[in-house]
Amino acid sequence: MSYKITVLPGDGIGPEITKEAVKLLDAVGETYGHNFEFQYADIGGVAVDKQGTPLPEQTVQHCESCDAILLGAVGGPKWDDETPDRKPETGLLGIRKQLNLFANLRPAIVYDSLLDASSLKRDVLDGADLLIVRELTGGLYFGKPRERREGEHGLEVIDTLHYTEAEIERIIRKAFDLARLRNKQLTSVDKANVLENSRLWREVANRVAADYPDVELSHMLVDNAAMQLVNDPKQFDTIVTENMFGDILSDIASMITGSLGMLPSASLSADGPGLYEPVHGSAPDIAGQNIANPLATLASCAMLLRYSLHLKEEADAVEEAILKTLREGYRTGDIAAIGEATVSTSEMGDIVCQQI
Amino acid sequence: MSYKITVLPGDGIGPEITKEAVKLLDAVGETYGHNFEFQYADIGGVAVDKQGTPLPEQTVQHCESCDAILLGAVGGPKWDDETPDRKPETGLLGIRKQLNLFANLRPAIVYDSLLDASSLKRDVLDGADLLIVRELTGGLYFGKPRERREGEHGLEVIDTLHYTEAEIERIIRKAFDLARLRNKQLTSVDKANVLENSRLWREVANRVAADYPDVELSHMLVDNAAMQLVNDPKQFDTIVTENMFGDILSDIASMITGSLGMLPSASLSADGPGLYEPVHGSAPDIAGQNIANPLATLASCAMLLRYSLHLKEEADAVEEAILKTLREGYRTGDIAAIGEATVSTSEMGDIVCQQI
Numbered sequence: 001m002s003y004k005i006t007v008l009p010g011d012g013i014g015p016e017i018t019k020e021a022v023k024l025l026d027a028v029g030e031t032y033g034h035n036f037e038f039q040y041a042d043i044g045g046v047a048v049d050k051q052g053t054p055l056p057e058q059t060v061q062h063c064e065s066c067d068a069i070l071l072g073a074v075g076g077p078k079w080d081d082e083t084p085d086r087k088p089e090t091g092l093l094g095i096r097k098q099l100n101l102f103a104n105l106r107p108a109i110v111y112d113s114l115l116d117a118s119s120l121k122r123d124v125l126d127g128a129d130l131l132i133v134r135e136l137t138g139g140l141y142f143g144k145p146r147e148r149r150e151g152e153h154g155l156e157v158i159d160t161l162h163y164t165e166a167e168i169e170r171i172i173r174k175a176f177d178l179a180r181l182r183n184k185q186l187t188s189v190d191k192a193n194v195l196e197n198s199r200l201w202r203e204v205a206n207r208v209a210a211d212y213p214d215v216e217l218s219h220m221l222v223d224n225a226a227m228q229l230v231n232d233p234k235q236f237d238t239i240v241t242e243n244m245f246g247d248i249l250s251d252i253a254s255m256i257t258g259s260l261g262m263l264p265s266a267s268l269s270a271d272g273p274g275l276y277e278p279v280h281g282s283a284p285d286i287a288g289q290n291i292a293n294p295l296a297t298l299a300s301c302a303m304l305l306r307y308s309l310h311l312k313e314e315a316d317a318v319e320e321a322i323l324k325t326l327r328e329g330y331r332t333g334d335i336a337a338i339g340e341a342t343v344s345t346s347e348m349g350d351i352v353c354q355q356i
Numbered sequence: 357m358s359y360k361i362t363v364l365p366g367d368g369i370g371p372e373i374t375k376e377a378v379k380l381l382d383a384v385g386e387t388y389g390h391n392f393e394f395q396y397a398d399i400g401g402v403a404v405d406k407q408g409t410p411l412p413e414q415t416v417q418h419c420e421s422c423d424a425i426l427l428g429a430v431g432g433p434k435w436d437d438e439t440p441d442r443k444p445e446t447g448l449l450g451i452r453k454q455l456n457l458f459a460n461l462r463p464a465i466v467y468d469s470l471l472d473a474s475s476l477k478r479d480v481l482d483g484a485d486l487l488i489v490r491e492l493t494g495g496l497y498f499g500k501p502r503e504r505r506e507g508e509h510g511l512e513v514i515d516t517l518h519y520t521e522a523e524i525e526r527i528i529r530k531a532f533d534l535a536r537l538r539n540k541q542l543t544s545v546d547k548a549n550v551l552e553n554s555r556l557w558r559e560v561a562n563r564v565a566a567d568y569p570d571v572e573l574s575h576m577l578v579d580n581a582a583m584q585l586v587n588d589p590k591q592f593d594t595i596v597t598e599n600m601f602g603d604i605l606s607d608i609a610s611m612i613t614g615s616l617g618m619l620p621s622a623s624l625s626a627d628g629p630g631l632y633e634p635v636h637g638s639a640p641d642i643a644g645q646n647i648a649n650p651l652a653t654l655a656s657c658a659m660l661l662r663y664s665l666h667l668k669e670e671a672d673a674v675e676e677a678i679l680k681t682l683r684e685g686y687r688t689g690d691i692a693a694i695g696e697a698t699v700s701t702s703e704m705g706d707i708v709c710q711q712i
């Protein structure tokens with residue numbers, strides 16, 4: 001089969017890590033007899049520099065006409081003083097919104113061989129395996145009004161936390177569907193003791209639960225969930241939450257894997273192409289040095305194969321290759337214990353490819 | 357000297373733990389020659405049950421006419437189905453707002469003797485000592501509109517993240533003042549790559565920084581801050597952030613001390629009485645069993661002595677007494693290692709009192 005993949009390298013370490021991902025998909029193609037056709041497009045700071053906007057129209061077109069999208073990362077201090085509509089992040093938020101990528105899947109698993117890289121104790125981590133399902137196209141990220149204005153008491157600023165019932169319902173259903181494929185335990189995280197949003201969220205979750213009698217639904221307040229992720233991550237199977245809470249919780253969850261450099265993500269719409277990206281950022285401080293950890297991006301390829309191309313065997317093979325590479329002791333700097341030997345970004349990519 | 361303290365026991369374990377705090381203040385009074393006069397008032401669920409509202413007018417009056425307020429905790433599943441204006445939490449948010457308690461101080465220190473109770477590794481924790489300064493009377497907690505309504509696309513719900521420039525400035529100044537008394541490093545946490553609020557927040561922080569050339573200001577995104585608190589808490593000295601972010605980050609920070617049962621807090625206004633409460637909740641599951649950990653409430657008494665009554669020596673004595681009690685091996689269930697002997701709530705209170 002032939003598949004069209006749009007690659008959005010972006011800023012900072014984005015180009016280096018997506019390069020390894022392309023290499024990996026080619027290796028998968030060779031072994032399993034698929035043909036991947038890659039089309040490249042600009043997003044983020046590089047798009048601002050070259051085309052004056054973080055999300056050029058042509059990039060959106062490329063993304064709409066492909067089977068799946070692979071994104072590196074966007075942002076960096078270079079664009080700190082840009083106006084909001086010229087911020088790299090605006091490009092990322094724009095593509096999420098325009099493609100209706102409402103369901104952001106962020107799995108965090110413990111790699112045995114990385115247990116020592118985490119700041120958490122071994123017995124706290126051992127066996128942890130959770131999936132955060134984050135709503136990605138609503139909430140504070142997109143609500144209107146969002147503005148600065150002169151109010152009764154001088155200058156004031158507002159952002160709006162907004163959800164429709166339909167938006168809440170579709171992400172909750174998605175999370176129930178995913179929980180069903182896992183350990184059938186869904187924790188819905190909100191702040192129902194304070195937010196009107198969370199009260200509706202909880203009602204919808206309870207209502208939808210009736211359609212999933214085989215899945216156990218529980219509710220947890222966001223402050224408690226943040227703490228419990230640190231205290232006892234093993235208690236969680238699938239977590240569903242709104243956009244901003246999901247942003248924060250998934251970064252905490254990354255600590256389970258020892259490094260943010262390990263966390264992949266998939267952003268899915270109802271029927272269009274999905275977008276796959278590492279959870280980590282563009283790490284401008286180490287960009288261009290060939291030392292970044294490409295594993296989150298490679299693991300994102302596994303999700304791409306699984307969710308967008310429905311190539312289960314190939315997806316499993318990639319995940320197995322990453323596991324094996326780690327087990328054999330290969331480490332980039334971020335996951336190496338003190339004194340441990342490290343490999344470069346491209347070496348790490350090569351080694352994973354060889355395992356396919 | 358004579359001091360008037362308003363005690364708001366509240367719900368769940370609230371009555372048990374405030375009882376120990378009153379005992380402790382009496383012990384301090386006896387040793388140092390002060391007289392504490394306690395007046396009790398209802399707040400939260402108990403106030404709903406007895407008076408039909410979570411914040412009776414008389415409670416507010418008591419709080420306005422005293423030197424300091426000591427609060428246990430509010431809330432519990434019993435009131436889950438109450439309307440928002442009859443929720444226990446509405447009483448807590450109400451008293452914070454009515455007394456203008458905009459500055460919430462949540463210190464997290466590592467107790468040597470509790471290092472093993474934390475899910476974090478010993479070397480990650482050792483020496484961590486940070487203060488979270490949380491804005492407490494603005495943001496999503498209080499912004500209007502907050503409502504459910506019929507929109508263009510069916511039922512929808514909104515909460516409003518609102519701050520005035522003046523509100524931002526006063527909490528930032530407070531945090532700079534506090535950082536000055538500590539290690540002179542202030543981390544301002546926001547989500548400036550997404551929120552309009554955070555952009556103004558960052559501008560104000562940078563502007564105010566000019567008045568504090570001796571304090572080093574840095575900025576961190578909230579998702580990264582959540583992760584860094586787990587990854588390397590020792591990098592922080594003083595953190596300042598808005599209301600909701602502060603709620604989440606302080607619960608994470610509690611993991612540094614091994615248990616949420618250890619974290620005290622002070623909520624201060626510009627000139628009125630301060631309110632002191634443990635960061636943990638009402639723990640209805642263990643209420644009435646005399647097994648709750650009273651140490652967060654006792655440590656809150658130390659903050660009360662320090663910040664509202666300006667009794668530095670007495671505050672130091674209370675903190676020293678808690679340290680000594682822990683060093684001597686006394687533990688409630690939540691901070692005991694497996695197999696370690698435990699003491700009850702009241703025994704723990706007695707032992708700390710004896711150390712005064």
Ligand SMILES: CC(C)[C@H](C(=O)O)[C@@H](O)C(=O)O
Nearest residue numbers: 075089092247279549550579
């Ligand atoms: C870069 C930023 C806008 C983004 C977000 O907040 O969603 C990032 O933190 C993420 O988690 O993907």
Ligand SMILES: CC(C)[C@H](C(=O)O)[C@@H](O)C(=O)O
Nearest residue numbers: 193194223431445448603635
């Ligand atoms: C009980 C709840 C309303 C409160 C808050 O969110 O402020 C609590 O979590 C806290 O941190 O004091």
